[in-house]
Structure formats: C-alpha cells, structure tokens
Amino acid sequence: EILPTNQKYNYPLVIFEGLMVGVITGFVGAGGGFLIIPALVGLLKTPMKKAIGTSLLIIAINSAFGFLASYEHFDEINWTFLMIISGLAILGIIIGARLSKNIDGKKLKPAFGWFVLIMGIFVIIKEMFL
Template identity: 60%
Template sequence: MEIIEVLGYVGSLFIGIVLGIIGGGGSILTVPILVYALTLNPVVATAYSLFVVGATSLVGAVKNMMKGLVDIKTAIIFAIPAFIAVYLTRAYLIPAIPDQLFELGNLMVTKNLAIMLFFAVIMLLSSVSMIRNKNKESRPDERITYNYPLIVVEGFVVGVVTGIVGAGGGFLIIPALVLLAKLPMKKAVATSLLIIAVKSLIGFLGDIQNLDIDWVFLLIFTAISVLGIFIGIRLNSFIDGKKLKKLFGWFVLIMGVYIIYRELSA
C-alpha cells in the first residue's frame, strides 16, 4: 500500500472526526480524498461519497434522535423533494452527461473536469459559510412555522447539488431550517444530519444500477469514517467547535482553490 493511499484512509478518519466535533463540513473532503489520494474516477468518487456521507450522518442522526433533538416533521418535509432530486440526478442526469462537453480554447471540458470544478465551487461556498458562521438563531419561545413552497424548492435544489457533487450540503440545509422552519440552531444541525443521511443513501441507490460497486473498499472506508465520528464526539467536550469550524472553513477554502488550479492546469 502506497503512502498516498494510507493518507486516503487517514483522511476518512479525519472526515468523521470533523463531523463529530462541528456537526458538519467533513463530508466536503470525501470526494477530494477519493479522487486525489485513492485515484478514483470523479463519477465513482461522488457515488461512494454519497454512501460514506449517508452512513456517517445516520450515526449522528440516531444519536441526536435519542436526545430528542431531531424535528421529524421538518425532516420529512425537506427530505422528500431532496431525495427524489438526488435519486433522479444520480440515476439519470449524471449518466446522461456526455464524456466530452465542449472545447474552450485549447481546453477540452470533460464530464470529470466539470464535476470537479462544480465541486470546487461548492467547496468555496461551503468555506465562506463556515468562516462567516452567521446563521441567525431563532428564539426558544418562537413557534415553529413552515414555509412549505420554499422548503420544497430548497430541498429539491439541495438534492440536485448533492447528486452532482456527492457532499451532504449541510451548509445549505441548516440556514434553510433556521430561516424557513424557524428551528433553533441545535435542532437545525441535528435535523440536517437525518436529512443528509436519507437523501444521500437513497441517492446512492441511483448509482447501484449504473456502477460496479467495490463493496469491500467502500465498507472499510465508511467504517473508518464512522469510527472518526465517535472520536470527534468525545473530543467535542474539550475543543471549541465554533473556532475549529472557522479554521476548517479556511482549510476548505484553500482546498477548493487547489482543486480549481489542479484541474485547469492538468
């Protein structure tokens, strides 16, 4: 096993640790680790990422449900359009995209290049969200209300984005739950994990019919990530999650810029 491959598995542990400490963000590293450290094709990497993200988020969601932090009704309202969108994206949209899209000067824009560049843009947006960290907290006595049309639209958009890049989309989901459903921040974070788990795992079903899945590798990678979540949850008692989230945001920003540079200079 080469050093870069070992680093890939170490990266899977890091994904879980970050998820355990700050409740999100770690999944944004899954695709770069799978593509650059473990040399998987971007289409396969985004598919595997859905499974890893879904399984690890499910662990966190179950833990939060036991604490009574998950708003089931809100999760259902948001998750239904999200998992429909992510399933359709993985089952039909991604396979329908041609391998070569168009030529831009001397640069041939391929499906793999487009996916990685779009993923890098999502990383940049996610990093800004983590660095700013200005989600408005609702008052404890504020009644939970539901803006159904906007929640459905947001759920569908998040589902399409998740289907393309294979990331959880927590940076889009949490603000939507706070602003559109008036959930307190703790409930929004906990509920988002359940939404991420459901839509990611159902989206992965769309890939099973199109890809040959290496289940041994995928289950090992996922198990290491889940182990990382438990480590992160334990470390959460000793580390300031807000400060780490901002620091991690800068790391994701640098990674996003690196991906754009690497893909365009290849």
C-alpha cells in the same frame, strides 16, 4: 432537538433555500453537505454542532438512497473495500463525536468557513491545472 422551539421561521425563505441547495447539489453533483450548514445556521439559527450533525444525517440518508437505487450494479461492488471505508468512516464519526464535546460551537463557525474556502480554492486549482 435540532431546531429551537421558540423561534419563528420565514418558511417561504426556508423552502426556497432548501430547493436551492437541492438544485445546486443536483447540478454540480456535490455540495449538499456543506451548503446545508450555512442554511441551517444562517436562516434557522441552528447551533453549529447541531447543524453539522443534521448535515451528516442528510448526507447519510442521501448516500443510502443513492446506494440502494443502484442495486443492479451490486455485483460490481468491491464489498471488501466498501466495508473497510465504511468501518473507517464509523470510527471517524465516533472520534469526531468525542472530540466535539471539547470544542466550543462558536469556534467551529470560523473553522468551517476557512475549511470551505480552502476546499473551494483547491477545487478551482484542480479543475484549472490538473
């Protein structure tokens, strides 16, 4: 189960948070994957590992819809490159799933926070100087 069943939710706040994540994602073109995790953990009290899995599922669904929506450009796709990247991503998912069994979910929260902070700094530096 993704969400705890015995928990009460503030659904207007959940809806507002979902809309804000969608607006920010649509506005800047990125961010839904890592913005949804704090929303799930902070608002819905979802365990970190389940929040990460849910976020990955959302990214996969969004990516599939985006890919299928651009069907008129399928003849321009480098299918070999796409299959190599997809295969490596699937391999990474399998490795990550196995590694996650050995990592405490409570340790993932600060690691995720540091990752987001470092990536944010990297993006700012890249945009300012590169």
